[in-house]
Amino acid sequence: MTYEPTLESVRTHEVPDWYHNAKLGIFIHWGLYSVPAWAPHGGDIGEVFESGDMSQWFRLNSYAEWYLNTLKFEDSPTREWHTRNYGADFDYDDFAAGFNSALRRWQPADMVSLFSEVKARYVVLTTKHHDGFTLWPSDIPCPRKPDYHTMRDVVGDLTEAVRDQGMKMALYYSGGLDWAFNETRINDGADVFGTIVQTPEFVDYSV
Structure with missing residues (x-):
């Protein structure tokens, strides 16, 4: 089944039957940011969005996977x-x-044995987060950083292990934000959308 890049088309997607009773899933954020594995203790993102004031969120971002962007703030x-x-x-x-x-x-x-022990029924892996580092040695190298990937096929190896345990496997891929192509620091909510890469070079690489 395929979908067009429109809201009308995407809204026709039905939730898979298995998901209705999936109960517990494991979402894995894993990448270069896992090496320092650090972020400041910040506020609740829900409260930040509710207040409408994003002025300090990105400088004090408490999400470790945003380490690279937060690192760009000198203070x-x-x-x-x-x-x-x-x-x-x-x-x-x-x-x-x-x-x-x-x-x-x-x-x-x-790793998957632990997921199975807690009765998880599906796993989601970030195959590429906003930093642009991929968790598989792609045959299509990033033109800005040709070796910006794992030497091991993390995506393939984890997928095989998950399915061997009878769980569902899903993949997350950051297709809009890619800091290997756009190094502009994100300061506020508007910048999130303003820094989405739309160049022909990026389209050729990512599609």
Whole structure:
């Protein structure tokens, strides 16, 4: 079944039967940001949206997967923590070497066994978050950062392990925000939409 890029078309999508009784699923955010695995303790994002004041949210972002963007604020707690622990010259992309090294020891079956123990019925993996780093060695390299991916096929290995345990597997892919193509710092809600990449180069890469 295919859908057109319109609200009318997407709204015809029906929820799969298995999902109605799925109860518990595991959503995995995993990437270079998992190496520092740090973010300041911030407010509740729901309260922030309700207030309409996003002025401090992105500087104090409490989501570790936004580490790269928060790092761009010179006065952010993330920048201070990063400099203190890694040094001012340590770039976010430098986390890739350690991440890939650790993945050589990763046992997906062990991870999935834990999911099974808690009776999860589906798993969602971030295959590429906003930083643009992919969790598989794609045959189509990022033109801005050709080696910006895992050496191991994390997506494939985890998918196989999940399905072996009888669970459903779903994949998340950040298709609009990609900081490998647009390094503009996101300061507020308007910037989220204003920094969505729409260049021909990005379209050729991502489609």
